[in-house]
Amino acid sequence: MQRKQQEDPDCEVCLQGWEFSQELERLILANMPLWEISERMSTPLPAIHRHVDHVDGLTDQDRLLYQLDVNLSEAIGVKNRARASYAPKLELDALREVRALIDLKARILGEIKTRQEITIVEHPDFQRIRYNIMTALERYPEAKRAVVEELAAVRALPCAIETTS
Numbered sequence: 196m197q198r199k200q201q202e203d204p205d206c207e208v209c210l211q212g213w214e215f216s217q218e219l220e221r222l223i224l225a226n227m228p229l230w231e232i233s234e235r236m237s238t239p240l241p242a243i244h245r246h247v248d249h250v251d252g253l254t255d256q257d258r259l260l261y262q263l264d265v266n267l268s269e270a271i272g273v274k275n276r277a278r279a280s281y282a283p284k285l286e287l288d289a290l291r292e293v294r295a296l297i298d299l300k301a302r303i304l305g306e307i308k309t310r311q312e313i314t315i316v317e318h319p320d321f322q323r324i325r326y327n328i329m330t331a332l333e334r335y336p337e338a339k340r341a342v343v344e345e346l347a348a349v350r351a352l353p354c355a356i357e358t359t360s
């Protein structure tokens with residue numbers, strides 16, 4: 196088997212050889228958190244994060260989330276060191292950073308979920324069923340209005356129906 200990307204001479208994981216990097220990639224693609232992979236493979240987190248760029252089959256979103264995880268563990272590290280050395284101002288700054296990163300990650304994950312929901316709404320089967328229901332409800336305007344309202348509430352209506360109802 197051939198790698199798509201050339202081995203990075205500065206990548207600690209690539210330098211460990213094919214078998215090692217394959218095992219590590221298997222864990223990454225199985226969605227194991229990077230810090231857990233770091234412990235299991237006895238490899239520093241930054242090295243694993245660097246190697247994420249060399250793994251085929253990850254989306255840009257995956258890479259972005261891994262980047263956030265790395266930043267998050269760095270910020271938590273700063274917070275813990277600040278607490279240990281009684282530096283409350285630094286600890287508070289680091290805590291704000293941790294909170295901002297968690298918030299950002301939650302928003303990105305929320306956006307991914309919203310997009311998946313939109314994909315379902317755009318599915319031809321769903322559109323056909325919705326069309327059949329709307330057609331059947333033509334004779335029952337009150338029931339139709341109620342269904343339209345419910346679907347609009349979960350953003351499952353095409354704009355055309357929403358505006359003509």
Ligand SMILES: [Zn+2]
Nearest residue numbers: 206209246249
């Ligand atoms: Zn690598």
